Amino acid sequence: MIEIRNLSKIYKTKNGHVKGVDNVSLTIQEGEIYGIVGYSGAGKSSLLRCINLLERPTSGGITVGGIDLTSLKDGDLRLARLKIGMIFQHFYLISQKTVFENIAFSLKAAKTPPGKIKNRVEDLLEMVGLADKRDVYPSQLSGGQKQRVGIARALANNPNVLLCDEATSALDPTTTKSILNLLKKINKELNITIILITHEMNVVKEICDRMAIMQEGRVIEEGRVYDIFATPQEELTKEFIESVVSFEMPEVILNKCKGTIVKVLFRGEVAGEGVISDTLQQFNVKGNFLHGSIEYIQESPLGIFVMELKGENEEIEKALQFIKNRSAQVEVLRDGV
Template sequence: MIELKQLTKTYGSKQKATTALSGVNLTVGKGEIFGVIGHSGAGKSTLIRCINLLERPTTGEVWVGGTELTSLRKRELQRQRSKIGMIFQHFNLLSSATVYNNIAFPLTLIGTPKAEIAKKVNELLALVGLEEHRNKYPAQLSGGQKQRVGIARALASDPDVLLCDEATSALDPQTTDSILKLLLDINRKFNLTILLITHEMNVIQTICDRVAVIHQGNIVEQGPVSQVFLKPKHQVTREFINHDSFAEAGLKLANSVQHPQWARLVRITFLGAKTYESVLSQVVRQTNVNFAILHGTISTIKEVPYGQLTVSFEGDASDVDRTLALLRERDLDVEVIG
C-alpha cells in the first residue's frame, strides 16, 4: 500500500545543507497499522509529510496504492491525495466552523451535493461519538473531542490511507487510550492502512503491527512490534522501551544477593498464552533445579500478553543446561545474562 524507496530530503544547499532523511526504505502493507518512532528532530515529521508530498522529497520514490506520487502532475496529485487522510497533533480545525462543517469541509471543497454531505457527516459523527456535539465550535470541545473531529474529517473522503502526525502527544493518558482504541476500531472496520509517527512507545505497543525506529534521518531498526520491543538491537530502540533499565534492575538484584558459584542468571521472555501458563514450575520439577525470580514484568503488545522474568537458577550445571533447553523447547526466549 505504501512503499518508500531511497527517500532523501535535504534542506538548504551546498555547505548549508541539512539532511532530514537519508535513503529511507519502508513498506507498509494494506490494512496494517505501522508506527514510526523517533526522538524530536529524528526526521519522522518530514517522513510522514513526504508521503502525501506536503514536503517534496529531494530524491527517491513515494508509492501509494501502486501509484508513484512524485512523478504526477498537479491535478493528478490532488486526486491521489484525496485517498490519503491526515490527522495532526494540534488538530488544525477551522475555529469559525461547527463540528459538522469541519467534517464536511473536504466534501464541500470538491462540490459534493448537500444531501450526500449530510449522510456522510452524520455517519462519521456516529462513528467518532460526537453526535451531540455537531453544532459546537472547536473552542467548546476538549482535546480528545477535537481529535475525534480531526479523525472524522480525515475519513470524509473515504481514504485508503490514514497518516497520523503525533496524533496523541497533546492529549492526557486516558484520552490517548480512547483515541488509540478508536483508531484500532476504524482499522478493523474499514481495513484502513494507518501510518503513524510518535515519540511514545506506549502508542506503538498498544495498536501497531510493525514499527520502524528513525534516528538522524535513518531507519535504524524495524520489524514486528513484538520482535523489536522484546529484543531491541539498536541503542535508540533500547532507550525507548527501557530495555537496559529492565536488565540492569535484574542484575542489580542478583548482585545484591549471595548465590552459589554455579548459579545461572537468565532472562526469560513469554509471549501469548504461555504468559499465563506455569511453564517455569513444570520444567524445574522435571530437572530438580532451584530457582528464584529476581525481577519481572507483564503487559500486552496490541492485545497480545507478554512477560519477562529475570531468574536465578541453582543446581548442577548439567541440570541447569537441561532446564534452559526444555524452556526453549516450549518456544520461550531464553537469554543467559550472568
Template sequence: MITLRDIYKVFQTKDGPVRAVDGIDLRINEGEIFGVIGYSGAGKSTLIRMVNMLERPTQGEVTVAGRNLSQLHEKELRKARQEIGMIFQHFNLLWSRTVRENIAFPLEIAGVKKPERDRRVDELIKLVGLAGREESYPSQLSGGQKQRVGIARALANNPKVLLCDEATSALDPKTTDAILDLLVDINEKLGLTIILITHEMHVIRKICHQVAVMEAGKVVEQGPVREVFRKPKEAMTKEFVKQITEPEETADAISHMLAESPEGKVVQLTFVGEETERPLISQLIRQFDIDVNIVQGKITKIQAGSYGTLFIALDGKPEQIEAAIAFIRSKQVEVEVISHVE
C-alpha cells in the same frame, strides 16, 4: 499499497545541508497499521509528510495505491491527496467553526453538495463517538474530543490511507488508549491503511502490525511488532522495548540481586502467544536443584496476540543453573542472561 523507494530529504540551512531522511525503503501493505517510532529529530515527521507530498523528497519515489506521487503536477496531486487523510498532534482545527462545520470543511473544498455533505458528516460523527457535540466549538471540547473531530475530518473524503503524526502525544494515557481503540475500530471497519508516527512504544505495542525504528534519518530496524518485541536487534530498538518490559524499579531490583548473589544469574524470559500460558516456573523448581526468585513479570496484548516478559533470579550450583537455562530455551522461550544493568 504504499511504497517508499530510496527516499532522501535534504534541507539547506545556514550551517549547511541537513539530511533529515537518509535512503529509506519501505513497503506498507493495504489494510495494515504501520508504526514508525523514533526520538525527536529522527526524521519520522518529515518521512510521513512525504507520503502525501507536503514535503517533496529530494530524491526517490513515493507510490500510493499504484500512483507515483513524485511525478504528479500540483493539480493532480491535490486530487490524489483526497485519498490520504492526516491527523496531527495539536489537532489543527478551525476554531471559529463548530464540530459539524470542521468535519464538513474538506467536503466543501471538494465541491460536495450540501445534502451529501450533511449525510456524510452525520455518519462520521456517529463513527467517532461525538453524537451530541455537533454544535460545540473546539474551545468547548476536551483533548480527546478534539482529536476525534480531527479523525472525522480526515475521513471525510473516504481516503484509502490515514496518516497520524504524533496523534496521541498531547493526550493523557486514558484518552490515548481511547483514541488508539478508535483507530483500530476504523482500521477494521473501513479497511483503512494507517501510518502512525510516535515516540511511545506503548502506542506501537497496542495497535500496530508492523514497525520501523528510525534513528538519524535512517530505518535501523523493521518487522512485525511481535518479532521486534521478541528479538530486538539494534540498541535503539532495545531501548524502546525496555519502555514496556523493564520499568525503573525492575532495574533497581536486578542490580540489588546481582550484588547480593554474584554466583547466581538474573535472566529475562520473553514469551509470545501460547507460551505465556505455560507453567514454566513450576517446572523449573520441580526439575532442578535451584532457587527461583521472580523479580518482575508482565503480560501485555499486541495486535498479534499476547506478549510477556519475566525477570527471574536463579541461585544454585552453576551446572544446575546452566541446565535450567538450557531447559527454558528448549521450550521455545527467549532467554537473555543479564550481567549488568545500564
C-alpha cells in the same frame, strides 16, 4: 499498498544542507496499522509529510495504491491527496466554525455536491462519537473531542490511507486509549491503512501491526511489533522498549544474589504455561523470581522473567537447556558466585 523507495529529503538552512530523511525504503501493506517511531529530529514527521507530498522529496519515489505520486502534476496530485487523510497533534480546527462546519469544510474543498454534505457529516459525527456536539465550537471541546473532529475531517472524503502525526501526544493516557480504540475501529471497519508517527512505544504496542525505528533520518530497525518487542536488535530500540517494559534490576538486589541470574523470554502461548515450575520440579535447582511480567501485544502474550537459579553447575545447565527448549530465548545475565 504504499511503497517508499530510496527516499531522501534534504533541507537548505543557513548553516548548509540538512538531511531530514536519508535513503528510506519501506513497504506498508494495505489495511495494516504501521508505526514509525523516533525521538524528535529523527526524521519521522518529514517522512510522513513526504508520503502525501506536503513536502516533495529530494530524491526517491512514493507509490500509493499503484500510483507514483512523485510523477503527478498539480491537478492530479490534488485528486490523489483526497484519498490520503491526515490528522495532527495540535488538531488545527477553525475556531470560528462549528464542529459540523469544520468537517464540512473538507467536503466543500473537494467540491462535494451540497446535497451530499449534510448526510456525510452526520454519519462521520456518529462514527467518532460526537453526534451531540454538532453545533458547538472547538473552544467548547476537550482535547480528545477536538482530535475526534480532526479524525472525522480526515475521513470526510473516504480516504484509503490515514496519516497520523503524533495524534495522541497532546492527550492524557485515558483519552489516548480512547483515540487509539477509535483508530482501531476505523482500521477494522473501513479497511483504511493507517501510518502512525509517535515517540511513545505504548501507542505502538497498543495499536500497530508493524513498525520502523528511525534515527538521524534513517530506518535502523523494522518488522512486526511483536518480534521487535521480543528481540530488539538496536540499542535505540531497546531503549524505547525499556520505556514500556523495564527490567533494570537495582544493584543492591543483584549484590544479594549468589546464584546464576537469567532472563527468560517466552513467546506466544508458551508464555502462559508453567515452564518454570516444571523446571524446578524436574531438576535439582532452586529458583528465586526477581522480576517479571506478561505483556500482550496484538493480543499475543510475551512473557519476560528475571530469576536467580541456585544449585550445582551441571544441574543449572540442564535446567537452562530445558527452559530453552520450551521458550524463545534464555540469557545468562550473571554466572553464580
